[in-house]
Amino acid sequence: MFRYYKPHTINELSELKAKYDSKLLSGGTDLMVKMRAKVINPEVVIDTKGLEKEEITFDGSKIRIPLNTTYDDLLSNNEFCDRFPMVVDIIKQIGSPQIRNRATPIGNIGNASPAGDFLLATYLFHGYAEIKPSNKKVRIHQLIDGPGRLRLKPEEFIYSIELKERKGFKYYYEKVGKRNAMNIAIISLGVLVKLDGEIIEEIKIAYGSVGPTVVRFKDIEDGVIGKKFSKELFEELAEKYYERINPITDVRATADYRKKMVKNLMLKSYYNLNKN
Amino acid sequence: MIIKFKLNGKDVEFDVLEHKRALDFLRDDMRMTSVKEGCGEGECGACTIILNGKNVNSCMVLAVELDGQEVWTLEGLNEIGDTKIQDAYIEKGAIQCGFCTPGFIMSTKVLLDKNPNPSEEEIKEGLEGNLCRCTGYTKIIEAVKFAARGEK
Ligand SMILES: Cc1cc2nc3c(=O)[nH]c(=O)nc-3n(C[C@H](O)[C@H](O)[C@H](O)COP(=O)(O)OP(=O)(O)OC[C@H]3O[C@@H](n4cnc5c(N)ncnc54)[C@H](O)[C@@H]3O)c2cc1C
Ligand code: FES
Ligand code: FES
Numbered sequence: 256m257f258r259y260y261k262p263h264t265i266n267e268l269s270e271l272k273a274k275y276d277s278k279l280l281s282g283g284t285d286l287m288v289k290m291r292a293k294v295i296n297p298e299v300v301i302d303t304k305g306l307e308k309e310e311i312t313f314d315g316s317k318i319r320i321p322l323n324t325t326y327d328d329l330l331s332n333n334e335f336c337d338r339f340p341m342v343v344d345i346i347k348q349i350g351s352p353q354i355r356n357r358a359t360p361i362g363n364i365g366n367a368s369p370a371g372d373f374l375l376a377t378y379l380f381h382g383y384a385e386i387k388p389s390n391k392k393v394r395i396h397q398l399i400d401g402p403g404r405l406r407l408k409p410e411e412f413i414y415s416i417e418l419k420e421r422k423g424f425k426y427y428y429e430k431v432g433k434r435n436a437m438n439i440a441i442i443s444l445g446v447l448v449k450l451d452g453e454i455i456e457e458i459k460i461a462y463g464s465v466g467p468t469v470v471r472f473k474d475i476e477d478g479v480i481g482k483k484f485s486k487e488l489f490e491e492l493a494e495k496y497y498e499r500i501n502p503i504t505d506v507r508a509t510a511d512y513r514k515k516m517v518k519n520l521m522l523k524s525y526y527n528l529n530k531n
Numbered sequence: 532m533i534i535k536f537k538l539n540g541k542d543v544e545f546d547v548l549e550h551k552r553a554l555d556f557l558r559d560d561m562r563m564t565s566v567k568e569g570c571g572e573g574e575c576g577a578c579t580i581i582l583n584g585k586n587v588n589s590c591m592v593l594a595v596e597l598d599g600q601e602v603w604t605l606e607g608l609n610e611i612g613d614t615k616i617q618d619a620y621i622e623k624g625a626i627q628c629g630f631c632t633p634g635f636i637m638s639t640k641v642l643l644d645k646n647p648n649p650s651e652e653e654i655k656e657g658l659e660g661n662l663c664r665c666t667g668y669t670k671i672i673e674a675v676k677f678a679a680r681g682e683k
């Protein structure tokens with residue numbers, strides 16, 4: 256049994272958030288499930304939809320996604336679809352039409368789940384979050400403190416997020432799960448690569464669901480810059496991630512299965528990136 | 532908390548408990564019994580309603596969130612005689628126990644409003660959030676094609 260508030264200003268919202276044992280509600284697709292399962296039991300639920308909904312905007316190579324923007328809003332935005340095809344692919348694999356009509360990218364970050372598909376995208380697209388009321392801008396991966404935990408002060412919340420366009424990159428994204436629709440990933444992998452002829456100019460690699468949060472190793476990525484894009488190189492990469500990643504066993508899969516998949520998906524990414 | 536919203540084209544005002552789900556409110560208080568509870572966690576789509584033109588799971592919405600919004604349930608489509616989709620489901624025998632049917636019809640309605648001539652793939656994607664334990668989906672897809680373009 257909670258009380259419900261729907262504030263209309265940033266200040267009102269942050270005061271309520273600081274004052275009560277509370278949870279923010281945007282799409283509610285995560286919150287409603289957790290409250291019903293009694294995983295969480297907040298005293299107060301604060302609906303963010305009372306704040307005026309801003310437009311999705313583009314500034315040079317960046318997109319700004321404001322509070323209360325749903326996945327469906329993004330998929331209905333032609334410029335977004337043209338400029339962020341990999342993120343479109345990722346979003347289309349989140350939930351179902353009913354879920355995408357309500358759920359928001361900011362809620363996915365708020366969830367801080369290692370299986371968060373949009374969260375994984377923010378690791379690859381240089382994601383920033385704008386925090387209110389402090390007006391800070393922070394890298395999204397720095398916000399994540401562990402499963403379900405954000406590094407925010409009691410009065411703070413995410414007001415918008417920003418992603419950077421990856422022009423001239425090839426991409427691969429795969430989410431392995433038990434069903435097609437509504438899949439919470441057992442493991443997922445996203446790779447972005449920019450080539451100069453056969454030479455790797457830039458590469459970004461993120462795994463989901465294999466650790467307490469999305470996993471990205473900058474040193475391994477940096478180590479392949481300037482090398483030839485080849486099967487051998489991806490075999491090496493597969494070994495490196497296999498050694499470094501230590502997933503857990505849970506209801507969806509065993510640690511052992513996940514570890515094998517870490518390797519196999521990396522090899523698969525080579526064949527897929529090589530095709531197009 | 533008092534909420535005012537449009538239900539099936541009519542203005543409604545009601546005092547709801549703050550923690551009540553839209554699903555329970557619509558079923559118990561508004562007597563819209565086409566809105567079913569299957570899983571209660573966003574997976575099955577039996578509780579699908581149309582909220583501001585979009586299909587959503589009413590088990591994941593609070594009743595208070597309906598304030599100021601526009602909601603349609605299957606009862607409303609019946610009242611205004613918009614039964615083309617229902618008729619197609621009957622015609623094609625896309626119903627067995629019928630538990631999932633209202634949810635499917637609401638999702639079909641939104642799909643066809645947006646895309647009057649969907650391909651089989653688009654139909655499958657549009658109905659991805661609705662589960663049926665009985666039919667095996669073939670007849671449901673036939674029904675949607677029939678509703679869309681009278682395809683036998
Ligand atoms: C059937 C089903 C299928 C799903 N499939 C997927 C899937 O495939 N992939 C996936 O990643 N997720 C999936 N999800 C989980 C969920 O839908 C997504 O994580 C979604 O993006 C959450 O957004 P929301 O707006 O509904 O969040 P909410 O439930 O409203 O909020 C989620 C969390 O974020 C916090 N929060 C909300 N707004 C803010 C803010 N502005 N600042 C700080 N914290 C905030 C909330 O307090 C809460 O803790 C699924 C859920 C269901 C029910
Ligand atoms: S009862 Fe709402 S989706 Fe199953
Ligand atoms: S007809 Fe029985 S669940 Fe679909």
